[in-house]
Amino acid sequence: MQANEGKSLESTVDGITYERLPIKTHVVMDGDDLRSFVKQYAQDVIEPGDVLFVTEKIVAITQGRSMLVSDVEPRPLATFLSKYVKKTPYGIGLGMPETMEMALRECGTPRILAAAGISVISKALGRSGDFYRVAGERARAIDGPTEGTIPPYDESIVLGPEHPERVARDLKILLGNKVDVLIVDINDIGGNILGSTLDDELNDHWVAVLQDNPLGQGAQSTPMGILRKKN
Known part of the structure; x- marks a missing residue:
């Protein structure tokens, strides 16, 4: 995995340094199954303790909301x-x-x-x-x-995704509970956590980790990524 152009693979927030690893995929289309999509691209690269972050856009597209x-x-x-x-x-x-x-x-x-x-x-x-x-x-x-x-x-x-909290929980179960999952709305001027399997009190922390939008919002074709604490 490599960083998108102009982005760094690392971010340090609250004294914790994370690797931010974009996952390149095919272009998601209406009719794609989100569970199959995430399993295809994420299952073989995640490690126990990772946080998988998924853009709200691909969740919404697979829900027919485009x-x-x-x-x-x-x-x-x-x-x-x-x-x-x-x-x-x-x-x-x-x-x-x-x-x-x-x-x-x-x-x-x-x-x-x-x-x-x-x-x-x-x-x-x-x-x-x-x-x-x-x-x-x-x-x-x-x-x-x-x-x-x-x-x-x-x-x-x-449009925004339906039931992002439920989607995050479902993806965590799909991946064998090895990782936590964030459904994120991040762009070049800010962001929000729409769904999370972690404590909601940490949402501001995750927004800070992702605030420079490491996945980009153009033609990068990296609609999800991994946050991994550095030892």
């Missing part, structure tokens, strides 16, 4: 709200009508409107981030098309 942008017809409200979303170099987020439309469907129109209203007030007071705090994880987890992403996901919207 669609082409061209298949989403946004309502006028989605088009209006998307104009006020801050754009970043790291992804479109809800800043296009189609992804905002999916947020309205996933979270409900009242919640998204409440989030938008509070966001307007908080920005006037010099504070940011309230939109997603109110809208919740289901809105935060929506990924839009990103330049450089492997097709067909350069033209797709991927």
Whole structure:
């Protein structure tokens, strides 16, 4: 295994140094079975005591939670709200009508409107981030098309995964309880742990270990990896 370009194989957090080992795979497609996929690529490289981290995107794709942008017809409200979303170099987020439309469907129109209203007030007071705090994880987890992403996901919207905690537990059992499992939403500007077989109080620790996004978010084709403590 080798690091993705621009990333390090090691990270030290709270005095603990971890190797971060990306696992290269084929491109996950709708219809792939997550259990078979993880077993195929991870089972022979994990060691007892490792932590396997899996991107929320491949979990969602194998759950049938991705669609082409061209298949989403946004309502006028989605088009209006998307104009006020801050754009970043790291992804479109809800800043296009189609992804905002999916947020309205996933979270409900009242919640998204409440989030938008509070966001307007908080920005006037010099504070940011309230939109997603109110809208919740289901809105935060929506990924839009990103330049450089492997097709067909350069033209797709991927929603957040269903039941990530359950998925993490299932994968741990699948791998013989030799490792713990994290379902992660990590990008180049931050991250969240969506599902874990470890104590939730450690979530901030794992986000810090992964904060520079060692798997990348483009064409790397490394949708999962291993965290291994160095002796």
